[in-house]
Structures are given as C-alpha cells and as structure tokens.
Amino acid sequence: MVSALEVRAVGRSFRTRSGTVEALREVTFSAEGGEVLGLLGLNGAGKTTLIKVISTLLLPTSGSVRVDGVDVVTGTRQVRSRLSVVFGGEQGLYGRLSGRDNARFFGTLSGLDHRLLDRRAAEVIAMVALDKVADRPVETYSRGMKQRLHLAIGLMAAPKLLMLDEPSIGLDPIEADRLRRVIGELAAGSAGYRPCILLTSHYLRDIEDLADRVAILQGGKITHDLPLKELLRRAGSAAVVTVSVRGDEPVRPDGDAERSGVRLVDAQPAGAGMWTARYEVARWEPATLTELARRWPHGEIADVRVEPVGLEQVFRDLSEGAGR
Numbered sequence: 001m002v003s004a005l006e007v008r009a010v011g012r013s014f015r016t017r018s019g020t021v022e023a024l025r026e027v028t029f030s031a032e033g034g035e036v037l038g039l040l041g042l043n044g045a046g047k048t049t050l051i052k053v054i055s056t057l058l059l060p061t062s063g064s065v066r067v068d069g070v071d072v073v074t075g076t077r078q079v080r081s082r083l084s085v086v087f088g089g090e091q092g093l094y095g096r097l098s099g100r101d102n103a104r105f106f107g108t109l110s111g112l113d114h115r116l117l118d119r120r121a122a123e124v125i126a127m128v129a130l131d132k133v134a135d136r137p138v139e140t141y142s143r144g145m146k147q148r149l150h151l152a153i154g155l156m157a158a159p160k161l162l163m164l165d166e167p168s169i170g171l172d173p174i175e176a177d178r179l180r181r182v183i184g185e186l187a188a189g190s191a192g193y194r195p196c197i198l199l200t201s202h203y204l205r206d207i208e209d210l211a212d213r214v215a216i217l218q219g220g221k222i223t224h225d226l227p228l229k230e231l232l233r234r235a236g237s238a239a240v241v242t243v244s245v246r247g248d249e250p251v252r253p254d255g256d257a258e259r260s261g262v263r264l265v266d267a268q269p270a271g272a273g274m275w276t277a278r279y280e281v282a283r284w285e286p287a288t289l290t291e292l293a294r295r296w297p298h299g300e301i302a303d304v305r306v307e308p309v310g311l312e313q314v315f316r317d318l319s320e321g322a323g324r
C-alpha cells in the first residue's frame with residue numbers, strides 16, 4: 001500500500017555567515033490516510049522547514065519525501081495537486097468576495113475543472129459548516145469563520161495530505177472547539193474519503209484532541225514517534241488526585257504503589273480535623289477510588305479532585321529530559 005506521506009532520512013541544512021545550520025537531520029516517518037499525525041517541537045526544532053520540504057517549497061539536502069507515492073523533487077507538480085497547506089491567521093483571503101467565491105477562486109488556481117467548481121465549493125463549505133454565511137463578503141466573517149474558510153479552500157482539490165499549521169491560532173475557545181470538531185469529522189471521512197492530516201501546533205490542546213499519533217522534533221531530529229495514548233502513558237501517571245479527608249492520618253504508602261497504581265505524593269493536615277493528600281494515579285477508574293478509601297480506614301473522604309496529566313506536561317518532561 002502507498003503511504004499518504006513517506007519521509008525518509010530527510011536532511012536539510014542552511015548555510016549562514018556563522019556556519020551551517022542543520023535544520024533537519026535524518027528525519028524518517030510515514031503517515032496514512034485517515035491518520036492525524038501531530039508534529040510537536042519547541043521553537044527552532046525544524047517544523048516549518050519540514051513542512052516546506054514536504055510541500056515542495058524547499059528542496060531536501062538529503063533523503064526523500066513521497067506524497068501519495070510521488071517524490072517531491074521529481075514530481076513537484078503532481079505532489080502539489082495531492083496536498084494542501086492550511087495556515088492559521090487571517091491573511092490570504094479576498095475580503096470583498098464571498099466565502100463561496102473565495103473557494104471557487106482558489107479552486108481554479110489549483111486546476112479544478114470549472115464545471116466542478118460550484119458543486120465542490122458548496123460541498124467544502126458545508127463540510128466546515130459555513131453554509132449560512134457562504135454568500136456574505138469575507139470581511140464580515142469572524143476570525144473563526146475565516147479559519148474554517150481556509151480549511152474549506154484547502155479541501156477544494158480533495159488533497160490526500162492536508163497539512164494544518166497552527167490551525168486554532170487566535171481563536172476563542174468556542175471557535176477553536178468548532179474548528180477542532182470539523183477537523184475531527186474530516187479525519188473520520190466527512191469529505192467522502194479520509195485524508196492524512198499533519199497537524200502542527202504550539203497549542204497542545206489541538207494535538208491532544210485530534211492526533212492519533214505524535215511525532216516530536218528536537219534539534220531537527222525526530223526523538224519520539226508514538227501513538228498519543230502511549231505518549232500520555234509515558235507521563236507515568238494518568239492523573240493527580242487530591243483528596244480531602246476528615247479524620248486520622250493516612251495509611252502511609254505500603255510499597256504496593258506499583259501494583260495498585262496509586263502513589264502518595266504528600267499528605268498534610270488542613271486544620272479542623274481535615275487532611276489533604278495528593279496522589280499520582282496510573283489509571284482513573286472506580287477501583288482507584290476504592291484504593292484511595294483503603295488508604296484512609298479511619299477517615300471519611302469529603303472531596304476528591306482529579307487533574308488529568310495532559311500532553312503539555314508530557315511534552316515539558318520530554319523536552320527537559322532531552323537536556324533543555
């Protein structure tokens with residue numbers, strides 16, 4: 001089977017006055033249709049360079065990239081017709097034109113047959129839920145609507161590979177959620193097929209909500225390439241649970257934290273006969289609550305607060321682990 005995206009041992013260096021910068025080093029990964037791959041990296045890690053190489057804007061110095069089986073260097077034109085890059089932000093739309101006319105215009109630029117333009121524009125506008133405002137000038141759109149229009153335009157040519165760069169940048173939480181919902185539907189096949197989606201974002205919520213897999217770039221190298229669930233599992237704990245207990249001191253950890261998946265972090269008296277204790281738990285499930293109650297045989301649990309460990313924490317831990 002041909003992968004939607006295949007990146008093999010890609011290197012890209014830049015000559016600068018102060019020497020050579022290796023922006024990408026031996027980058028290798030692949031992704032399939034229907035998969036959402038999150039690409040994470042701190043500033044300067046090489047994300048933009050990688051996106052430019054995949055989208056044929058920069059030549060790789062070494063290695064190869066294939067989009068839907070076509071090499072980016074020898075098949076530049078075919079590759080361009082198989083992928084779309086959607087950037088965050090407000091630029092690149094014609095404010096006086098309607099959303100529908102913007103979609104038609106960019107569809108023409110990407111070589112779509114004019115007989116298909118109207119139908120395709122209506123389809124993609126429906127996919128991103130802009131039907132009601134499709135004939136209004138884009139200058140009257142909210143930021144979120146403009147972002148969804150960018151996505152619609154990116155879908156005009158039914159790309160096999162959809163690259164989304166910071167898609168929710170500058171959006172309020174409601175608009176960001178709406179956009180994430182649309183992206184999730186696309187990955188699930190709302191466009192009639194399942195594109196491969198490469199998602200770059202500093203906003204980890206996008207990645208956490210949408211990605212099936214996460215690749216982490218550090219210093220131009222892929223340091224991790226894992227299913228999202230596995231990456232979160234590597235945090236070592238799924239949640240931090242804070243319990244307030246009325247009653248006696250807790251039973252101290254009895255060496256079975258590994259088996260029970262519940263590890264006491266600290267416990268302190270909180271006055272008026274109350275204790276506050278924090279636990280790291282490997283899984284948050286009904287058995288965890290039973291286990292916590294077992295730790296306080298003479299106490300009454302008055303309150304439980306659960307904070308899931310998110311990708312942000314994992315990313316921070318991994319970045320620190322890599323020497324930052």
Ligand SMILES: Nc1ncnc2c1ncn2[C@@H]1O[C@H](COP(=O)(O)OP(=O)(O)OP(=O)(O)O)[C@@H](O)[C@H]1O
Nearest residue numbers: 014016021023041042043044045046047048049050
């Ligand atoms: N045209 C260029 N000339 C020289 N160095 C460059 C050029 N483009 C990128 N670099 C260098 O390559 C490295 C990777 O940059 P890149 O922009 O790809 O990182 P990034 O992960 O996209 O960062 P950010 O999150 O800040 O956008 C950096 O050290 C950068 O300074």
